[in-house]
Amino acid sequence: MTIWVDADSCPVRVREIVAKAALARKIPAVFTANRRIPLKKNAYVSALVVGKTEGSADASILRCAKAGDLVITRDIPLAAELVRQGLCVINDRGNAFSADTVAERLSLRDFMKDLRDQGLYENPEGGFGPREAKLFADAFDRELTRLAAPFLK
Numbered sequence: 345m346t347i348w349v350d351a352d353s354c355p356v357r358v359r360e361i362v363a364k365a366a367l368a369r370k371i372p373a374v375f376t377a378n379r380r381i382p383l384k385k386n387a388y389v390s391a392l393v394v395g396k397t398e399g400s401a402d403a404s405i406l407r408c409a410k411a412g413d414l415v416i417t418r419d420i421p422l423a424a425e426l427v428r429q430g431l432c433v434i435n436d437r438g439n440a441f442s443a444d445t446v447a448e449r450l451s452l453r454d455f456m457k458d459l460r461d462q463g464l465y466e467n468p469e470g471g472f473g474p475r476e477a478k479l480f481a482d483a484f485d486r487e488l489t490r491l492a493a494p495f496l497k
Contacts, residue, residue: 345491348405350417351375351391355472356382358436361481362416363389369488374408376401414487420449432491437476438483 349362359375359382366373366388375381376392378400383391394400402422406429409415415426415433423433423441433441441449459465 345371346409346413347371347373347488348409348413348415349373349375350401350405350415350419350422351377351381352379352401353418354381354416355436355476357472357477358416358480359383361477361484365484365488369492371488371492376404412491414484414491416484423449432487434480434483434487436472436480438479438481440483440487 347362347366349359351359354375362373362375363384363386365371367386370388373389374392375383375389376394378394378396380393381391383389385391392404394404402417402419405415405417405422406425409426409429409431411430413431415423415431416436417423417426417433418435418437420441423435426433427441427443435441456465
């Protein structure tokens with residue numbers, strides 16, 4: 345099992361939670377981005393810097409992630425493709441993507457993008473505070489525990 349993080353826009357607190365859990369559970373975590381990301385590295389945390397072109401980090405995660413891995417991304421099209429491949433995917437707010445929900449989220453994302461492109465909607469900048477960190481940490485722990493369960497038998 346590997347934890348893959350789409351790290352281009354991943355909040356610092358999420359990176360810290362993932363790095364701490366990777367060390368505690370002895371699970372490799374790979375932070376993938378098109379630039380260097382500040383990380384508290386340990387024996388289980390690594391960074392993968394990919395090309396500067398749009399979608400390089402996504403393409404790398406798609407190529408490398410496999411069944412049984414956990415992916416953290418806020419990129420809904422990437423999440424949709426990973427879910428289609430049978431992977432476990434959560435965002436940095438602790439929302440799990442599933443076959444039942446990802447199509448709806450993708451449709452909503454496309455609709456909101458159309459509204460923004462037409463100047464009819466301004467995307468509010470939502471902060472990332474203690475509440476969001478807790479929601480992420482709880483979902484992350486739940487999914488790690490679920491994915492690790494077959495290895496503990």
